[in-house]
Structures are given as C-alpha cells and as structure tokens.
Amino acid sequence: MAKPRIVAIDDEPEFIDMIEGYFGLRGYEINVAVRGAKGIEVIKEKSPDVVLIDLKMPGIDGDEVLKLIKSMNPSPKVIFITAYDDGGKTRARLLKMGSYACLDKPIPSLRDLEATVNKAVSK
Amino acid sequence: MLDFYGLSNLFATVTNLGIAFLVYTKGHNSKLARIWTLFTLCVAIYGFGGFMASGAKDYDSAFFWWRLSYVGVILLPAIFASFVYTFLETKRTFFLNTIYLVTAIVWLANIFSKTLFIGHVTLIFTDSKWFAPAWFVYPPGPLHIFHTVFLYFILLTYLFLRLVLAYKNADPLKRTQIKYFTIAMVLGFYGGGSSYLPCFGINIYPIANITVPLYTFLIAYAIIRHQLMNIEVIIKKTLVFAGLLASVFAILILPTLLIQEYILRGADTGSRMAGLAISGIIIIMSVRRIENFLINITDKYLFQKKYDYKELLKTFTAEVLTVLELDKLVNLTVNKLTDIIKLGSAAVLLFNEEKQHFNVVAAQNIKDSSVTLIRPDGIVTFMDETHGYVLMSELREKNISIPDSIQEIIDKLNAEIVIPMVLHEEVIGVLSLGKKKSDENYTQDDLDILLPLAKTLAIAISNAELFVKLGKTQAEAAQREKMAVIGTLSAGINHEICNPLGIARGQCEAFLLNLKDGLYKNKTSEELIEKAKSIMVKVIKETDRATAITKKLSGFAKPSKGEAEIIRIDKELDEVFGLVGYELRLEKIEFLKNIQKDISDLFVDKKQFQEILFNLIRNAGQAIGEKGRITITAREEGRKVYIDVQDTGSGIPEDKVKQLFNPFFTTKDPGKGTGLGLFIVRQVVEKNGGRIHLKDTKVGEGTTFRLEFPVPAREGLKVN
Numbered sequence: 001m002a003k004p005r006i007v008a009i010d011d012e013p014e015f016i017d018m019i020e021g022y023f024g025l026r027g028y029e030i031n032v033a034v035r036g037a038k039g040i041e042v043i044k045e046k047s048p049d050v051v052l053i054d055l056k057m058p059g060i061d062g063d064e065v066l067k068l069i070k071s072m073n074p075s076p077k078v079i080f081i082t083a084y085d086d087g088g089k090t091r092a093r094l095l096k097m098g099s100y101a102c103l104d105k106p107i108p109s110l111r112d113l114e115a116t117v118n119k120a121v122s123k
Numbered sequence: 124m125l126d127f128y129g130l131s132n133l134f135a136t137v138t139n140l141g142i143a144f145l146v147y148t149k150g151h152n153s154k155l156a157r158i159w160t161l162f163t164l165c166v167a168i169y170g171f172g173g174f175m176a177s178g179a180k181d182y183d184s185a186f187f188w189w190r191l192s193y194v195g196v197i198l199l200p201a202i203f204a205s206f207v208y209t210f211l212e213t214k215r216t217f218f219l220n221t222i223y224l225v226t227a228i229v230w231l232a233n234i235f236s237k238t239l240f241i242g243h244v245t246l247i248f249t250d251s252k253w254f255a256p257a258w259f260v261y262p263p264g265p266l267h268i269f270h271t272v273f274l275y276f277i278l279l280t281y282l283f284l285r286l287v288l289a290y291k292n293a294d295p296l297k298r299t300q301i302k303y304f305t306i307a308m309v310l311g312f313y314g315g316g317s318s319y320l321p322c323f324g325i326n327i328y329p330i331a332n333i334t335v336p337l338y339t340f341l342i343a344y345a346i347i348r349h350q351l352m353n354i355e356v357i358i359k360k361t362l363v364f365a366g367l368l369a370s371v372f373a374i375l376i377l378p379t380l381l382i383q384e385y386i387l388r389g390a391d392t393g394s395r396m397a398g399l400a401i402s403g404i405i406i407i408m409s410v411r412r413i414e415n416f417l418i419n420i421t422d423k424y425l426f427q428k429k430y431d432y433k434e435l436l437k438t439f440t441a442e443v444l445t446v447l448e449l450d451k452l453v454n455l456t457v458n459k460l461t462d463i464i465k466l467g468s469a470a471v472l473l474f475n476e477e478k479q480h481f482n483v484v485a486a487q488n489i490k491d492s493s494v495t496l497i498r499p500d501g502i503v504t505f506m507d508e509t510h511g512y513v514l515m516s517e518l519r520e521k522n523i524s525i526p527d528s529i530q531e532i533i534d535k536l537n538a539e540i541v542i543p544m545v546l547h548e549e550v551i552g553v554l555s556l557g558k559k560k561s562d563e564n565y566t567q568d569d570l571d572i573l574l575p576l577a578k579t580l581a582i583a584i585s586n587a588e589l590f591v592k593l594g595k596t597q598a599e600a601a602q603r604e605k606m607a608v609i610g611t612l613s614a615g616i617n618h619e620i621c622n623p624l625g626i627a628r629g630q631c632e633a634f635l636l637n638l639k640d641g642l643y644k645n646k647t648s649e650e651l652i653e654k655a656k657s658i659m660v661k662v663i664k665e666t667d668r669a670t671a672i673t674k675k676l677s678g679f680a681k682p683s684k685g686e687a688e689i690i691r692i693d694k695e696l697d698e699v700f701g702l703v704g705y706e707l708r709l710e711k712i713e714f715l716k717n718i719q720k721d722i723s724d725l726f727v728d729k730k731q732f733q734e735i736l737f738n739l740i741r742n743a744g745q746a747i748g749e750k751g752r753i754t755i756t757a758r759e760e761g762r763k764v765y766i767d768v769q770d771t772g773s774g775i776p777e778d779k780v781k782q783l784f785n786p787f788f789t790t791k792d793p794g795k796g797t798g799l800g801l802f803i804v805r806q807v808v809e810k811n812g813g814r815i816h817l818k819d820t821k822v823g824e825g826t827t828f829r830l831e832f833p834v835p836a837r838e839g840l841k842v843n
Contacts, residue, residue, distance in 0.1 A: 012622055014661055018629040025642045056618060056709045083621030084709065086614045105625030110632050 004049035004121040009039030011057040036060030055082035077120035126255040135170035135335035139163040168195030177257035185258035200274040201226040259321035303345035311338030449587040453485035468537035468557030491535040506543035544581035615706030623665035683730035719758040726835035727811040739768040746772025766830040774822040
C-alpha cells in the first residue's frame with residue numbers, strides 16, 4: 001500500500017520544517033504551509049490523505065481549516081498537533097467536529113505520530 | 124564708712140521691682156500673683172524711701188523720704204494678710220476688712236499728718252566705726268507705735284501661725300510652697316523689722332535689713348520649683364534675672380558711691396543726688412544696650428513660653444493620631460512631644476508580642492535605646508496594677524526610695540515621667556518623657572493633658588498595628604488573586620512554552636530516528652555534523668524562548684516590595700503585554716496602545732502598577748472572549764494622568780455595575796476568577812494614590828475602565 005500523502009500546516013516554521021524532514025525522508029509525499037489560507041490552497045491542490053494542523057494560528061486557524069476539510073469530498077483525515085491546552089475542552093470539541101486525533105505538543109514521539117498517520121488511512 | 128543700710132534698701136528696691144515685674148507679666152490672671160505684685164511694689168517703695176532717707180543731707184529731706192517709705196511699709200501687713208488668706212483659700216471677710224480699714228486710717232494719717240505717724244527723725248550711728256550715720260524715725264508718732272505693735276508684730280505673728288497650722292494638713296506640693304513662703308516672709312519681715320529698732324531707742328545697726336532683698340530670691344525659687352502663686356507660665360531662672368538686674372544696678376550705683384565718698388566727700392543728700400545724677404546719665408546713655416541685653420536674656424531664658432496645651436492637642440489630633448503607619452506615628456509622637464513641651468528627651472516603648480517585652484520603637488536623646496522592660500520589672504508591674512504613671516520629682520518629694528533596678532531603667536531612658544499607654548485594661552506601651560529643657564517640674568496641668576494623651580495614643584497605636592495587619596492580609600489576598608489569575612493564563616503560557624519544546628524535541632528525535640533508521644547512510648560525517656549543528660542552534664533558540672516566558676512569569680508572580688518608584692507608563696504596559704499578549708494573540712484579540720507623547724512618569728509601586736494593568740487587560744480579554752480589540756489610552760491633564768482600558772467585549776449589565784467593586788463579585792465562570800479582582804485592584808490603585816472607576820459600559824459593545832493617578836512633583840525625580 002502506498003504511503004499516505006500528507007499536508008502539514010503550522011505557524012511555527014521550525015516545527016513544520018522538522019515534520020517535513022521526518023516524513024519526507026521516509027518516502028511520504030508531504031507538502032507544508034505556515035498559514036491557514038495557504039494551507040487550504042495546498043490541500044485543494046494536492047488532495048492529501050491526511051492533514052496535520054496546528055490549532056492556534058494567526059489568520060485562519062485550525063478550527064476553520066477543519067470545517068472546510070469536512071465540507072470536502074473525499075475529505076482527508078485531520079490530525080491536530082497543538083500546544084493549546086484548556087483542560088481537554090477544545091480537544092473534545094475538535095473530535096466531535098470530526099477530527100481523527102488530537103496530539104499535544106511536544107509530541108511524545110515522532111514514531112507515534114507516524115503510526116497515527118498510517119492508522120488514519122488504513123481504515 | 125559704708126552706708127550698708129542704704130545699700131541694702133537699694134538692693135531691696137531693685138530685686139522687688141524685678142520680681143513685681145515678672146510676677147505681674149506672667150501671672151496677672153491669678154489673684155495671688157496680683158496681690159503679690161502689690162506687695163513687692165510696696166517693699167520696693169519702702170526700700171527706695173529708706174535708701175534715700177538714711178543718707179539724707181538734712182532733717183527735712185530725711186523726714187520726707189521716711190514718710191514716702193512708709194507709704195509702702197504701712198500697707199505690707201494688710202496685703203500680706205490678704206495674700207495668706209487667698210493662698211490658704213480661707214474666707215475671713217470681716218477680719219480682713221477690719222485690717223484694711225485700720226491700715227487705711229494709718230496710711231492716710233501718714234500722708235496728711237506730720238505728727239501722728241512719723242513724729243520725728245534723728246541722725247544715728249554718728250560715732251560708728253564701720254557704718255555711715257543714717258537718719259531713722261525717732262521718736263515715733265503714736266500711730267507708728269500702734270502700727271508696729273498691732274499690725275506688724277501681732278498680725279504678722281498670727282498670720283505666720285496660720286501658715287504653720289495649714290502646713291500640717293496640706294498636700295505635699297502645697298506643703299513645700301508653704302515652707303518656702305513662710306521662711307522667706309519671716310526672713311523678710313523680721314529682718315526688715317530691724318529698721319524699727321532705732322525707732323524705739325534701741326540703737327543696733329539694722330544689718331538684718333539685708334534680708335529684705337534676699338527673701339525675694341527664696342520666693343522666686345518657690346515660684347519656679349514649686350508653682351507658688353499659680354503662675355501658669357513658670358519663670359525660668361527668675362533668680363538669674365533678678366540677680367542680673369540687681370548687679371547691673373549695683374554696678375551703676377558704684378559711681379554714685381565713689382563720687383560721693385571721694386570726689387564730693389560728703390554723705391549728705393546733695394552729694395548723693397549728684398552721684399546719682401552722674402550714674403543716671405550713665406544709665407540713660409547705656410539704657411538701650413542694657414535693655415536689649417535684658418530682653419535677649421529674658422527672651423532666651425525667662426520668657427520661653429510655656430508650651431501651649433492647645434497647640435499640643437491640636438497637633439496631636441490633626442497631625443499625629445491620624446497617622447496609620449506605626450513607625451511614623453511613634454516617631455511623630457516623640458518628635459512633637461519633645462518639640463512642643465520642649466523636652467530634653469522622650470521615648471515610646473511598645474510591647475513586643477514575640478519577645479514578650481517592651482522595647483524602644485522611637486526615641487530622642489535617650490542614653491540607651493536597647494533598654495527593654497519585662498514584666499518582672501517593678502516599673503511594669505506597677506503600671507500593670509495601677510495603670511498609673513511614675514513621676515520622679517514626685518517620688519523625690521515624697522522621699523520614696525527607688526530600687527536600683529528601676530533607677531537603672533529610668534537612667535537609660537533619661538526619664539522624668541513614665542506613663543503607661545493603656546488599652547482595654549492592658550498596658551500596650553510606655554511613654555517615657557525626660558526633663559523639660561527649662562528644668563521645671565511637671566505640673567498637674569501637664570499630667571492632666573499627658574495622661575489622656577497617652578490613652579489616646581494607645582488607641583492610635585493599636586489602630587496602626589491593626590492597619591499593618593490588615594495591610595498584610597490585603598497583600599496576601601492580592602498575591603493569592605494574582606496567582607489565581609496566572610493560573611487562568613495557563614492556556615496562553617502553555618502554548619508559548621510547549622511550542623518551543625515541541626520543536627526542540629522534534630528536531631532532536633527526528634535526527635536520532637533518521638540515524639537509527641539508516642536514512643543518513645549516504646551522508647558524510649561532515650554533513651552529519653553540519654546537520655547536528657543546525658539542530659543544536661535551533662534547540663538553543665527554542666529553549667531560550669521557553670525560558671523567557673517563565674522568567675516573565677516568575678518575575679510577575681513575585682510579591683511587590685511595597686515601595687514607590689518612578690515608572691514609565693509605556694514601558695510597564697509593554698511588560699504586562701509581554702505576559703498577557705500570548706493569550707490575547709491566541710484569542711485573536713487586537714491590542715492597541717495610544718499613549719500621549721511626553722506623558723509624565725508616575726510615582727507608584729512598579730509591581731502593583733503592573734498588577735493593576737494586568738488585571739484590567741486580562742478582564743478586558745475575558746470580556747471579549749475571542750476576536751476583539753483592547754485599547755489602552757493614556758493622557759495627561761491638569762497634573763493628572765488618565766489611563767483608559769477599553770474593550771470591545773460583552774459589557775456589564777446595568778444591575779451588576781453597582782456590585783462591580785464588591786469582594787467576591789464575579790460574572791466569570793467558576794475557575795476563571797475568584798471575584799477578588801476588581802475589589803483588590805481598587806485597593807491597590809488607592810494605595811498608590813490613584814483612583815479607578817467604570818467610565819463607560821454598554822452590553823454587547825464593550826467597557827471602559829478609567830485609572831487616575833496624580834503626576835508627581837517633578838523636582839528631583841528621574842527614571843533610572
């Protein structure tokens with residue numbers, strides 16, 4: 001099975017750079033963006049299997065990107081990676097809105113993230 | 124040959140005029156003082172008449188001067204009687220009136236008849252080896268004999284007897300007064316009475332007449348030390364003054380004698396008058412200088428006004444007792460007391476709960492400020508049990524011996540009076556006052572004001588202590604509130620810390636996993652080192668980023684030092700924004716600063732000022748929730764700085780506006796605020812000399828809070 005195609009959006013360039021390096025080296029097709037608006041363009045263009053998004057971003061943030069993705073067909077799986085923690089309230093809301101997973105920064109392990117990405121598309 | 128009698132009379136004139144002047148100017152409100160003034164004036168007339176008569180040139184002038192002398196002498200017993208009765212507070216109107224009547228008859232007889240009173244004068248002691256001859260009344264007229272026997276010896280002896288009887292039943296102070304007064308008067312009257320001896324053919328030279336000026340000194344002493352004559356303004360060093368006046372006169376009279384003896388060579392009235400005339404010219408020429416000198420001396424030493432009780436009360440009620448800072452209160456107490464009562468030293472001791480003793484908290488001029496009083500000290504026990512004061516002069520007067528241990532404490536405190544400060548039956552402190560600079564004793568009047576003052580001070584001190592405790596409680600509450608608020612900031616702060624950590628961790632882990640998975644196999648070791656280097660630079664950068672916010676946070680969380688300093692509004696605002704900014708950015712809240720150029724700096728507690736802004740900005744943020752704008756406007760107008768914190772939030776419903784500053788009032792969700800926010804903000808604002816109020820609010824549109832701070836005086840203030 002081909003490796004899932006990924007789009008990652010995060011306003012932290014160093015973070016997105018690291019993600020891109022990790023998945024790229026392992027043969028994933030990955031595209032990145034540091035702004036929500038640009039991210040949406042990339043998603044529309046590449047129709048990825050999985051989207052990794054940061055929640056809190058200047059301009060269009062993760063929430064809005066999720067809504068947009070949910071309106072797409074077929075819609076890619078959405079995995080949030082965020083440092084925002086308000087005691088689980090937002091996480092619950094995002095899951096309810098249809099996101100596949102919510103991971104906290106710092107991510108416990110990149111291997112876990114990779115596993116989550118693969119698991120998301122295997123279903 | 125020496126005209127001793129004449130000189131003693133001249134001396135008596137001077138000293139009596141002196142004391143008449145002092146007693147009258149300082150005590151004319153007191154009946155005793157008025158009577159006494161009259162008495163001393165009469166003695167002065169007697170002295171002057173006697174001085175002029177004794178060395179008169181001829182019979183006629185001697186006769187004239189003696190008659191004049193008796194204008195004063197005749198009145199003395201009656202005035203003395205009046206004084207004694209007033210002094211002993213006895214009412215004997217009929218007795219006194221009879222004396223007055225008889226005296227009046229004798230006095231008029233002396234004025235209008237040459238024979239009834241004086242009779243004749245004779246020059247006696249013409250063959251004395253030592254003394255110059257002098258004119259005396261001899262043989263006397265019938266009324267003179269009557270006056271001498273009845274008004275002088277019998278009446279005076281009766282009056283002295285009354286004084287002695289009164290002495291036995293009097294209180295200690297009055298006793299001392301009577302003692303000195305009686306001794307002085309016996310000396311004066313019976314010494315002066317020796318002038319009567321020649322009138323009855325007993326030709327003993329009246330050397331004893333010298334007591335007439337001397338008794339004045341005793342009376343003056345009694346006035347100063349023992350408050351004789353109810354003279355409210357106690358005359359300091361009256362003795363010095365009278366002595367000074369007398370010596371100035373004595374020096375000036377010397378030319379008279381020299382001229383009389385050696386130039387004009389005659390003991391008659393003519394040469395005496397010539398001598399006096401020359402002295403007179405000297406006096407007239409130098410009178411200005413002497414007057415100025417005396418004014419200076421008297422201003423400096425004598426008429427140093429007794430402190431004004433009203434001023435003391437006014438100062439304490441207006442300036443001291445209202446002070447709520449304990450330290451300032453006790454120091455003001457010591458300073459104002461020393462200043463107004465003119466004390467040599469003073470101290471306030473307060474009970475130290477921790478150490479269980481009284482220690483000095485404010486003092487001036489005491490010998491050992493490390494002195495402590497503990498319960499077993501006799502002085503504390505005494506005050507505990509009696510709530511009474513310890514007055515050293517009173518103890519000395521009553522011959523009460525003071526134990527060495529207490530004496531030691533008294534010495535260390537330099538104390539003359541020790542007054543307990545009692546609150547609710549408990550001695551909370553001790554007021555220790557030293558001797559007055561004037562060396563005068565504490566009077567009943569002093570005690571009447573000092574004792575209630577000590578009580579009031581006890582209340583003021585206890586208030587100040589409570590205020591300190593309250594301040595601590597408030598500071599603690601403010602600190603707790605601050606911590607709670609920081610807790611609610613955690614989302615923003617967590618975001619700001621976890622992002623760099625996520626990057627650092629991810630970069631490192633990716634490198635390690637790539638190595639492990641053999642993904643770097645085709646890379647040279649140089650390339651790998653380059654890669655590792657770039658990762659490490661990133662990690663360091665991100666670690667610094669995370670550290671910065673924790674520093675900001677811990678700096679803000681520290682309690683304030685409670686000291687005002689000069690702060691720049693713009694700079695403080697930036698610091699606060701550095702902390703709340705993350706949260707605001709997360710919620711897409713815009714932050715606008717609109718600060719007037721060249722706005723004055725404020726003189727406030729830096730941390731507290733930050734707390735105020737922090738609370739208001741955060742409240743504004745919470746009112747907005749998500750997406751909105753907070754605008755801070757600061758401008759200066761009329762020595763005041765106005766800072767408006769405006770938000771585009773939900774606004775405050777009208778029914779909630781009134782409760783806004785109440786403690787525990789909150790509209791926030793549980794967990795988002797303790798409700799102490801605005802209540803404490805207001806306290807902190809006011810503590811820093813400012814005011815806060817709700818300027819404007821409209822539901823659905825937003826709220827504006829306004830801060831108002833005074834512009835500090837520019838002199839000497841600079842931002843560091």
